[in-house]
Amino acid sequence: MKTKIFLMAALLMSVAGFSQKNEIKAAEKALKSGDIATAKASLESAAGLISGADERTQAQYYFLQGQVFADLGRKGDASAFQQAVDAYNKVVSIEEASGKAKYTADAKTQMTTVANDLVNAAVEDNKNKNFKDAAEKLYMSYKLSPRDTVFLYYAASSAVNGGEYEMALDYYKELKDVGYDGSTMVYKATNVETGEVEEMDKTQRDIMVKSGTYTNPMDEKTESKHAEIVRNIALIYTQLGQNDEALEAYKDARADNPNDVNLVLNEANLYYQMGDKDKFKSLMGEAARMAPDNPDLHYNIGVINMEQGDLEAARAAYRKAIEVNPGYVNAQLNLSTTYVNEGNALIDEMNALGTSRADIAKYDELKQKKDDLFSEGARVLEDALKTNPDNQSVLSQLKNIYGALGDTENFMRIKKLLGE
Template sequence: MKTKLFILMAMMLSMAAYSQKNEIKAAEKALKSGDPTAAKASLESISGSISGADERLQAQYYYVRGQVFSDLAKKGDATAFDDAVNSYQQVIAVEEASGKQKYSTESQQMLAGLTSDLINAAVEDNNNKKFREGADKLYMAYKLSPQDTIYLYYAASSAVNGQHFEEALGYYEELNALGYDGSSMSYKATNVETGEVEEMNDKVQMDLMVKSGTYKDPKMERTPSKSSEIIKNIALIYTQLGQDEKALKAYKDARAENPNDVNLVLNEANLYYKMGDKDTFKSLMSEASDMAPDNPDLQYNIGVINMEQGNMEEARAAYERAIEINPGYVNAQLNLSTTYVNEGNSLIDEMNELGNSRADIARYEELKKQKDDLFLEGAQILEDALKQNPDNQGLLSQLKNIYGALGDNENFMRIKKLLGE
């Protein structure tokens, strides 16, 4: 009885192996005829039993499976990349365990090709604003080729562009843990015939081109390190995610890495304001101003942050300083004007709540005069700004709106005419 059972089991195993071989051959045939979908179906029919096959058949199965999913990925099925990679990696693992290598070398080559395909697909994803998909592919490319850490950096950037901050944070923290610098050496020389500066592949090519006489003025330049940018982005993402204490630590690390980055000080100040620490906020804003007192953009940014926090006097002082440094700074002029208009608008609610009593009417007239005076202050800033930029549409549009709100029809029509309306 035992002998019959053994024979029966052997026959069943033999039939299973025969079926597996037939399906693998069918998949190979379908793949050669350009039908990866049919090839995939053949392989799926034996996927549940392949683990019981011998190592040689398993390796063949996973190798063909890798080819099938590689073909599907190339034909636009973005989900197929993961299966293709896993299949080729499984080939290598099976053959390494068995000590018999038949498909491993080709699988390694196919994995290298998949890395290139993933990068191309990720570029297309980003061009189509499919940032999460692009980030996933770039990260997969990095895992396939860990020495190319730049792919991990690009994965983080893609995730940020799509506002997938938690994924981006993971990528940036991995970069930071690796000590990723990201700087590189560039090699350039001037084309003697055209006078154009051209980039070379490496120093050897640059030296050869200069030696040939067709190029001159060789230059080697190191691109800036990305380490401080990575730390800064970690801090910004923690802030975005509402993890304030982690963000503060990240800002501390970022500032230690790049102590002269004024924007870091501004971002840190804004976080302290959000946390209710106004004293530290003011101290950091003062520090930022001292770091670059003659930088109009910095003063403008200080104005924007103070304006967002409702600190109108500080905002006005910063905008005025920006305009003092750069008299034609339109955005600072617009925002300075807006601080007065917003303050005027804030009085309207109280005006609307007043009744018809003599006291209420008197209070209404008082508030209306305050509002109109603030609007006129905002208008005068823009009138002065027009002396520098008489055709600026932004200045003219905001000025028209102010005169319209004031009921000043004469000036409203004058500005409307300047707008060409």
């Protein structure tokens, strides 16, 4: 009796195995004819017993499954790409364990194809502003081909564009860990006919130079992406509100890139957001020393000094900004405002005085000082009009100053320029 039961069980297993192989053959046939739906259905029918199949059958099954999912991915099912990769990896794993590599080479070739398909799909996702999907596909492509770290870089960029900051942070940290540089060699030569410098691949450039149609070959290495990566790590920490981590990231970034003024500026802005205006001012001063010809730096130093009531320091910064850029209207307006504000502060003191002879004398003294300050503010704006004669903000502020001074002639002149 026991023997009969055993024979029956063996017979059932044999029938099941036969059915399973038929399904795999049917899937293979459907794939060759381009019938992906039938191929997928056949493989699903065989799935229940595949774990008990021999290694050769398992490898064939997963290879076909990889082809099915890869095709579905190309047709728009984004999740299918990962399933394809998983299937191909199983092929490699099974055959490495068995020592028989019938499908391994093809599986690896297919994974390279999938990596390219992922990149192409990511390009379309980015065009359609599906940035998260693009980032995930680019990262998957990078994992398939770890040497192509540029895909990890683009994955991080796509994640940032999509506002997926935690995802982007993970990618940027991985870029930093693998030491991604991102610099490339650019090949240039001068077109003899036009005199213009043109970029081309090295082989073409060398041929053109030999032909005599181009001259002066140059090999230039593009800037490393390392500074950008460490800067972005700090910026993302800031975006996520993780200020301590951001400050630590800036510390590391500046240690690697001590001459990067943008790192100093970004760190300064973080301190400003945290309410530490003294540290902000200190860092802005450091940045200004690093980039003395940047008028925006001097302007921002002027703004923070003005907010803190240090008018002389503010004026010095605004004057430096104007020296670098004589047409810097905002710096000119703010410089004028420092004098007007100082003059306005004297009015309260004037109004608090009594009617004694001493108070009247003090009043006249303060009034003269106030008028001198207003006049200096007007002089700054008159200089501003030389480079920006139609600027409405300058004209409006200048009209108000002349009105406060009781200078009717200049008041009417500016009012006419305003078209009033």
